[in-house]
Amino acid sequence: MSTTESGNSSTESEVSGLDYEETQLTLAPPGGSKSEPERKRGFSESVDLRFGRPALEAHAKDPASGSSDGPVSGAGKSPASKAQVVGWPPVRSFRRNALRSCTYVKVAVDGTPYLRKVDLDAYAGYQQLLIALEEMFSCFTARDYTNERRLVDPVNGAAYVPTYEDKDGDWMLVGDVPWKMFVASCKRLRLMKSSEAVNLAPRTPQGCANAR
Amino acid sequence: MTYFPEEVVEHIVDFLGSHRDRNAVSTVCKAWYQVERLSRRNVFVGNCYAIRPERVMARFPWMKSLGVKGKPHFADFNLVPYDWGGFAQPWIEAAARGCPGLEELRLKRMVVTDDDLELLARSFPSFKSLVLVSCEGFSTDGLAAIATYCRGLRELDLQENEVEDHGRQWLSCFPDSCTSLVSLNFACLKGEINTNALERLVARCPDLRSLKLNRAISVESLNRILARAPHLVDLGTGSMMVNHHTEAYHRLINAFLGCKSLRSLSGFWDASSCCLQAVYPVCVNLTALNLSYAPAIQGDDLIKLICLCFKLQKLWVLDCIGDKGLAAVASTCKDLQELRVFPSDIYGAGTTAVTEEGLVAISSGCSKLNSLLYFCYQMTNTALVTVAKNCPHFTRFRLCILDPGKPDPVTDQPLDEGFGAIVRSCKNLRRLSLSGLLTDKVFLYIGMHAEHLEMLSIAFAGDSDKGMVYVLNGCKNLRKLEIRDCPFGDDALLKDVTKYETMRSLWMSSCDVTLGGCRALAAKMPSLNVEIINESDEADEFQENLSDLHKVEKLYVYRTVARGRTDAPDFVWIL
Numbered sequence: 155m156s157t158t159e160s161g162n163s164s165t166e167s168e169v170s171g172l173d174y175e176e177t178q179l180t181l182a183p184p185g186g187s188k189s190e191p192e193r194k195r196g197f198s199e200s201v202d203l204r205f206g207r208p209a210l211e212a213h214a215k216d217p218a219s220g221s222s223d224g225p226v227s228g229a230g231k232s233p234a235s236k237a238q239v240v241g242w243p244p245v246r247s248f249r250r251n252a253l254r255s256c257t258y259v260k261v262a263v264d265g266t267p268y269l270r271k272v273d274l275d276a277y278a279g280y281q282q283l284l285i286a287l288e289e290m291f292s293c294f295t296a297r298d299y300t301n302e303r304r305l306v307d308p309v310n311g312a313a314y315v316p317t318y319e320d321k322d323g324d325w326m327l328v329g330d331v332p333w334k335m336f337v338a339s340c341k342r343l344r345l346m347k348s349s350e351a352v353n354l355a356p357r358t359p360q361g362c363a364n365a366r
Numbered sequence: 367m368t369y370f371p372e373e374v375v376e377h378i379v380d381f382l383g384s385h386r387d388r389n390a391v392s393t394v395c396k397a398w399y400q401v402e403r404l405s406r407r408n409v410f411v412g413n414c415y416a417i418r419p420e421r422v423m424a425r426f427p428w429m430k431s432l433g434v435k436g437k438p439h440f441a442d443f444n445l446v447p448y449d450w451g452g453f454a455q456p457w458i459e460a461a462a463r464g465c466p467g468l469e470e471l472r473l474k475r476m477v478v479t480d481d482d483l484e485l486l487a488r489s490f491p492s493f494k495s496l497v498l499v500s501c502e503g504f505s506t507d508g509l510a511a512i513a514t515y516c517r518g519l520r521e522l523d524l525q526e527n528e529v530e531d532h533g534r535q536w537l538s539c540f541p542d543s544c545t546s547l548v549s550l551n552f553a554c555l556k557g558e559i560n561t562n563a564l565e566r567l568v569a570r571c572p573d574l575r576s577l578k579l580n581r582a583i584s585v586e587s588l589n590r591i592l593a594r595a596p597h598l599v600d601l602g603t604g605s606m607m608v609n610h611h612t613e614a615y616h617r618l619i620n621a622f623l624g625c626k627s628l629r630s631l632s633g634f635w636d637a638s639s640c641c642l643q644a645v646y647p648v649c650v651n652l653t654a655l656n657l658s659y660a661p662a663i664q665g666d667d668l669i670k671l672i673c674l675c676f677k678l679q680k681l682w683v684l685d686c687i688g689d690k691g692l693a694a695v696a697s698t699c700k701d702l703q704e705l706r707v708f709p710s711d712i713y714g715a716g717t718t719a720v721t722e723e724g725l726v727a728i729s730s731g732c733s734k735l736n737s738l739l740y741f742c743y744q745m746t747n748t749a750l751v752t753v754a755k756n757c758p759h760f761t762r763f764r765l766c767i768l769d770p771g772k773p774d775p776v777t778d779q780p781l782d783e784g785f786g787a788i789v790r791s792c793k794n795l796r797r798l799s800l801s802g803l804l805t806d807k808v809f810l811y812i813g814m815h816a817e818h819l820e821m822l823s824i825a826f827a828g829d830s831d832k833g834m835v836y837v838l839n840g841c842k843n844l845r846k847l848e849i850r851d852c853p854f855g856d857d858a859l860l861k862d863v864t865k866y867e868t869m870r871s872l873w874m875s876s877c878d879v880t881l882g883g884c885r886a887l888a889a890k891m892p893s894l895n896v897e898i899i900n901e902s903d904e905a906d907e908f909q910e911n912l913s914d915l916h917k918v919e920k921l922y923v924y925r926t927v928a929r930g931r932t933d934a935p936d937f938v939w940i941l
Contacts, residue, residue, distance in 0.1 A: 241443030241850070242825070243709060243741060243768050244799075246500070248526040248554065252659055253710070278711075321607065334661050334710075338636060 261287065263314065263345040274337045280329050287316065287345065313348040375401045385410050404428060411435070412845075412870050414476065415895060418928045419457045423464025430469045431495075432461060436476035438873050438922055439823070440848055442500060445875055445920070447901055449935050454478040454501075462489035470495040470521075477501070483508030487515035495521035495549075505530035506557065513539035520573075521549040531557030538563040547571040551578035553602045553633065561587045569594040575627075578602025581635040585614045592621035601625070603633030606641040606660075618644040632656035632682075639667035649674035653701075656682040658708045664719075669694045679703045684710040685720045685741060692724035696731025704737040709768060722749035729756035737762040745802055746774045750784025754791035763788055764799035770826040770851070773803040780804050786811035789819075799823040809833035813840020821846040831858035838865050848873040856883030863890050871924035879921055882914025887923065888941035895930065897922040898939040 261270045270290050277283045316328035320339040328336070328343070379402050382388050392402040407430040411422060414436045423429075436452025454476045461468050468490045478501045486493070493516050506529065512522060513536055538560050540547075547567070552559070559582055568574060568591050575598060579588065583604025592598070608615045618641065622628075628648045634641075637660040652675050657663055663671075664686040672691065675681075678699040683691070685707050695702065705728060707720055722745045728735065729752065736759045745767050773780055781802040789795060789812050796818055800808065804827035812819065813836035820843055828834070834854040837847065838861065847869065855878035866872055866887075881898070888896040899920035930940050 239770065241440065241445045242770060243766055244443045244823075244825075245709065245741075246442045246526060247444060248500070248528070249658075249708065253661060322609065335638065338638075338662055 259318075259340055259342045261290070261343040261345070264347045264350070272343070274340060279333045280336075283328075284316065287343075314345040315348045316343060317346045318343050372397070372401055376405055379405055383408075407431060409433070413924050413926075414452055414457065415928065415931055416870070416924060416926045419460035420464065421927075423460045427465060428467065429465050430467065431472075432457070432465075432468060432470070433472040433474075434476065435474045436501075438848065438871060439475075439846070440850065440873055440875065441475055445850065447899065447935075447937065450899065450938060451931065451933055451935070452476045453933060454482050458482050458486050458489075462486075466490060467492060469493055470497075472497040472499070473501055474499040475501065477503040478508070479503050480505055480508035480511070484511040484515075487511045490516075492518070494518060495523075497521065497523040497525070498527050499525040500527065502528035505532045506534075506536040506555070507532050509552075510536035510539040513537065513544075514541070517543070518546050519544065520546050522547075523549055523551045524554050525551065527554050529555050531555065534558045534560045537567065540567050542570070545570050546573065548573045549576035549600075550574065551576065551602065553578040553580050555580045555582075558582045561590075565590050565594060574598065576600035576630075579604035579633060581605050585618055585641075589614060589617040589621045592625060596624040597627050598625060599627050600630040600654075601628055601633070602656075603631070603635070603637075605635045606633070606637035607635075608641050610640055615641075615644070623647050626651075628652070630654035630680075634660040634663065636660075636662075638662040639665075642667055642671050645671070646674055651677060653677055654680040658682040658684055658706065660684070661686060661710045664688070664691075673698050675699060677701060680705075682706040682708070684708050686710050687724075688719035689721055689724035689727065692720060693727040693731075696727045696729075699732060701734060702728075702732040703734050705732070705735060706739040707741055708739075709741040722746045725749060726752050726756075729753040733757060734759065736760055739764045739766075741766045741768060743768050744772065744775045745781060745784065746776050747779060747781055747784035747787075748776070750781065751787040754784075754787035758791045759794065760788065760792040761794050762797040763792065763795060764797065764823070765801055766799065767802040770801070771803050772801075780808070782808040782811065786815075789815040793818070795819055797821040800827055801825060803827075805829050806833035806836065809836040813837050816841055818843050820844060822848070824849045824852055826851045828852045828854060831855055831861075834858035835861050838862055844868075845870045847871075849875070849877060851876040853878055855879055856886070859883050860886055860890075863887055866891065866894055866923055867925050869925065871922065873920075873922050874918075875920040877921075879918050880914060881912055881916040881918055884918055884921060885914065885941055892929070893925055893927075894923055895926050896941040897924075897934070898941065899937060900939065901937050 258271050258273045261272055272283070272286060272290070274283070277286060317325055318328050318336070318340045319342050320326055321341060325344070331339070375398060379388070379391055379398075382391060385408070388402055388406055392399045403425050404427070406426050407428065409422060409426050409429045409431070410433040411417065412435050414434050422432075434454070434457055436454075437446050437450060440446060441450070441452075452475060454473055457473075458471075461471075462485060466489065469492050471486065471493075472495075478498060483504055486496070488511075496512060496516075496519075504527075509522075509524075509529075512519070534557060537552075540563070544567070548571075550567075557580075559580065561583065564583075565587070568577065574595055577591070577595065577598055577600070579591075579602055581604060583591075585604075585606060585608040588604055592601075608618060622644050625648055629651060631645065631648065631652055631654070634657055637657075639662070642663065649671065655675060655678055657668070661684055664684075665688075668683075668687055669691050672678075672694050676698050678695075679701050681695065681699065681702060681704070683706070687695075687707065692707075695705075707724075720740075720742050722742070725738075725740055725742070725745075726749050733756060735757045738760065739762075742765075745765060767781075774784070781800075782805055785798075785800060785804070785808050789798070795816055798812070798816065798819060798821070800823065806829045809828060809832070812822070816822075819841045822837060822841070822844065824847075831854055833852070834849070835858050837844070838858075844865075850873075852874075854874065859874070859879050860883060884896050884898060888894070898918050899922065900918070902919065931938075934940060
């Protein structure tokens with residue numbers, strides 16, 4: 155279970171709070187200076203996360219960054235087995251439960267008659283969530299299509315875009331805000347036909363077309 | 367000394383506050399024992415199974431304040447089965463019969479039922495203060511009984527308890543005549559609260575100084591409450607979910623502007639950076655800040671907040687504060703005494719944002735630091751040596767490297783030298799938790815230098831029995847030793863059995879002690895309860911069928927004057 159998502163969102167220099175104009179997920183190495191101009195990233199880039207991070211490991215660890223990529227990928231223990239050690243890490247149940255509050259949300263897919271429920275806390279980031287949604291509505295495949303992660307129905311070729319309703323009642327594109335913020339504010343998910351989703355958020359021109 | 371009239375001895379003894387001093391005085395002679403026991407007002411029982419409640423009540427009939435602890439510490443981490451014990455009932459019943467003048471009760475890690483709370487509420491006419499920490503077994507119905515029957519209640523403090531929600535009306539049970547509340551903490555309750563009743567209660571309690579709300583309380587409600595209680599010293603907010611563009615947000619700003627006495631702030635449930643500006647005005651006076659339930663507050667906004675809190679003495683945060691945030695703490699909070707950095711990503715692969723560098727920064731900036739709890743993914747010996755040099759005043763040092771048995775990433779060495787430096791430098795160290803890769807050497811250092819150590823927690827450490835023996839031999843003041851997943855076996859356990867009489871308790875789980883070793887211990891030391899907690903399928907077999915070589919999963923040994931336990935469940939064998 156890679157948590158590049160949470161790793162990125164916790165790199166202080168890159169992410170501020172709910173200042174939407176500046177909120178962005180950067181894929182720069184942790185602690186590295188922001189070489190890219192600030193811009194709101196399109197959905198595709200936001201969710202284009204790499205597992206294993208071979209590229210990131212090649213970068214020298216910035217001592218000021220504080221995020222520890224090395225030990226995580228280098229450690230022999232898989233995180234899953236870590237999580238299964240009873241009573242480890244030594245955190246009181248109250249705290250564990252408080253930080254993983256009710257994070258079950260309904261998932262609706264345009265065109266299907268029934269809803270499902272997912273526990274957002276079960277996923278470390280957007281990548282896992284999409285894969286889980288893909289498995290849940292197994293008619294879809296997540297195709298790496300020009301750098302975009304979309305859920306595509308192979309039967310009719312229709313693409314679906316994950317959207318969510320936040321605590322203010324607004325419908326948002328999944329992937330814009332840091333993962334933890336998303337988990338805290340997401341009330342329900344809807345896989346919207348991409349033809350309908352265009353009205354949700356402005357897309358930067360680069361976001362759609364470029365392969366990086 | 368027997369020619370001192372009793373009144374003089376009484377007068378002298380009255381000056382003694384600490385339990386230790388009073389315990390010592392009571393052993394001098396029979397006369398002094400009598401004087402002391404009749405004058406003791408505060409009684410503390412560190413292990414509820416060390417003595418029968420009736421004996422405590424009989425010895426201290428004029429007790430005003432009672433504190434009792436139940437389950438062993440590792441129960442916090444789900445290592446003790448649910449129905450192991452630690453029942454409050456016998457204590458409350460005995461107190462109701464023997465000490466009706468009781469005014470204060472503090473229980474930690476105990477099972478408290480609604481019936482217990484009702485009995486408590488009805489039995490003590492002068493009852494003033496109830497503090498429950500990490501307890502379970504009760505619901506809001508029990509709280510309703512407390513609210514209804516405790517006239518003159520000053521304090522109701524519920525810290526991190528598991529409370530079943532049976533509705534919101536318990537708070538309405540405080541009668542209109544209740545105006546005496548000084549401290550009310552219901553932050554751990556999960557359910558809704560009658561906010562009207564709360565606001566009226568707050569309005570009619572002019573002495574209210576500490577109020578901690580739960581997550582169900584909205585910002586709108588907080589605004590109304592703060593308007594009625596601007597003299598609060600200690601506030602735990604409810605939900606801080608608020609949008610900049612709302613009336614509620616502007617009211618929040620004004621509300622905090624009015625809180626001139628606020629010194630301690632916590633809560634921040636669901637808080638994002640949005641709400642932080644509202645608390646800026648109180649930051650300059652804060653001595654305690656708890657942001658450890660606010661994972662969305664991080665980065666520059668968190669740093670901006672911290673930089674205003676230059677009087678901070680106690681700070682609890684999540685590790686998303688990062689090394690950079692800790693550097694900000696180090697340069698701002700020169701009076702910092704206690705720091706806790708909790709993990710925000712417990713289940714993940716962990717790109718935590720704090721490393722040894724954050725801790726080193728803190729140690730250079732905050733020389734008054736004496737209490738630390740630090741979760742991180744890595745630590746180096748060099749860093750620990752530096753920390754030890756910078757902060758010799760640690761009384762509590764708890765380091766949790768999240769990856770069990772992880773060595774120093776720079777040198778690939780165990781962390782023996784680092785922790786060795788800590789125990790050598792911090793002469794007043796009373797509590798220590800170890801982690802990372804550790805050999806027997808670290809225990810040698812601890813035994814040699816940690817003279818005042820009272821509580822030691824060990825996990826995934828050590829090479830052999832020698833490690834445990836170093837500690838038992840060396841630490842003269844050791845009271846509690848808790849060990850999990852270490853290669854310590856019968857030889858270590860039985861090396862010096864009389865040592866356990868000088869300690870409150872020993873916990874060993876997933877170690878190498880066998881049933882035979884435990885039986886031997888029990889046989890040699892009748893003054894100890896040797897409990898085997900056996901949850902596996904083999905628990906169905908009779909004890910006798912298991913060979914002495916059977917490895918014991920969980921062992922809990924404690925000194926006691928009450929032999930055995932009548933309330934132990936089936937899976938607990940007391941040898």
